[in-house]
Amino acid sequence: MRLLAAGVCTALALTACGSSDDPSGQPDGTAAAPSTSAEPTSAEPTSAEPTDAEPSGPREDQPVEPIAVGDVDESAAEGSGPPVTLTDVRLGAHDGFDRIVFELAGEGQAGWQVGFTGAPRSQGSGLPVDVPGHAVLGITLTNIALPGDAVPGAQPWEVGNLRVHASAVLDTVVTDTLFEGRYAFFAGLDEQRPFAVGQLTSPQRIVVDLLDEEPTSTTELSQRCESPAGFAISYPEGWSVNSGETVPSCTRFAPESFSIPPATDARVGSVTASVETIPFDRVASAGTAEPDSRQETMVDGHRAVRIQRVTVGEGLYPAGIRMTSYVVELEPGGDGPRTLVVDTVGLPQFDYARNVRMLDRMIETIDITG
The missing domain is CATH 3.40.1000 (Protein Transport Mog1p; Chain A)
Incomplete structure (x- = not known):
């Protein structure tokens, strides 16, 4: 299991922190989802130094790259501070990978648990969840506030299942439930693929990149x-x-x-x-x-x-x-x-x-x- 600290996008240049060549103009390189949530905001960098804030428009010299090296091991990070509000979920297709972005609002930090599952089940009822695709990646955000306890001024995301056009490996993202501070999603893929998880700021986002690569393992079938x-x-x-x-x-x-x-x-x-x-x-x-x-x-x-x-x-x-x-x-x-x-x-x-x-x-x- 990979254990990561939920925090800023550490030691990543602007290319890894999501500058976009996507025609949608989303700052993290994702296509806008069919949602009524508020438009994302971004800060304009004031110098050439790397920063967690992202450019507001496409940069041809900085194509979108995966947020980290991917593998198939479980990734987890603990949240901290007051519960935060999920305000948007976006999908984007890029050269060699697909991206899922969860945008959040609030002073606290969200955590996550991401890993492949052989039997997706609803965390509230325990009933099976139908997820299109041949492999299922479970994505659970932690330290998430209920809509009734949303951060002042934040519009909670309107629940729905999501698809992305011209995707590399992603079929559908199925929304499960928000239960006791844990918001569960299931991503249906064409097969098990390496994935990478990271966190960006300004605004706070959890990014899950799904790589169009064969899974690698230190265990060879020799x-x-x-x-x-x-x-x-x-x-x-x-x-x-x-x-x-x-x-x-x-x-x-x-x-x-x-x-x-x-x-x-x-x-x-x-x-x-x-x-x-x-x-x-x-x-x-x-x-x-x-x-x-x-x-x-x-x-x-x-x-x-x-x-x-x-x-x-x-x-x-x-x-x-x-x-x-x-x-x-x-x-x-x-x-x-x-x-x-x-x-x-x-x-x-x-x-x-x-x-x-x-x-x-x-x-x-x-x-x-x-």
Whole structure:
């Protein structure tokens, strides 16, 4: 997790603090959202020295750049002082990235928690939130005042979902709720992408940049094995894989050493793979709960589906456990239909968010061999 202090745009030149070549003329390089909130203000710099205040118009010699280097790790910063009022939310499309800007008013400082989530849920009710796209970035602003407690003279932002034209990676920003000082949003992306978060001043803004780049990780998928069940897959350097004494080899993966007890259904392994002698359509539709997310895809030229769901307590796991699964149709074998299932489960002993990211990467390396 990246922990940042919520404050000024430190050690950033004007290019990183949002000078704009966007025809909208927004000082932070965003297109104006369809909102009735007040127009943003900006201060004109009085010298050539870097400043948190931004130029009031486009500067051809200073194109908009991401606010920081991006990655896929969670970013968090604490708010401070009196609660502030959210006055505007804007989206902008730029060369190589999309930008979300949350404008705020008040003497305090807003904080944030930003990270990918496999199962977006409303923070008030806990109900699933429908977010278009193949990956969801949760964005929660903290230290936010209720509209009835708005900062004097500030017009609270009018709630709505937002889209941006000609975007690089962003589909939609879905507004959730303002609950106990926490204002939640969900950004739907084409896939998991590196992101960067920072804070600007004059006026106060929290900026989330979504980069049109492949996710980078210090963990390389440099190890590879082939399962006798009929597939080969890569897994991360430093992870352990089962030897095949209890279940077929190359079907259980975890960042720590593990052993598989005989004759047990206990979940062993952060990511598991198995070939079931059950028709694809039956496996893809199995389960007592409606999936939170379901996307048709292909794995090594075979029909597949990615499913995210939350258990309801009927089966191996208690209610409320998140699961992400890939179901892949294989050619029939001598014993009938065959379906490959590769999944991860959000049990307390596992880092579910990390494992979902790793699952998505491992799936891209699969070769069907049988």
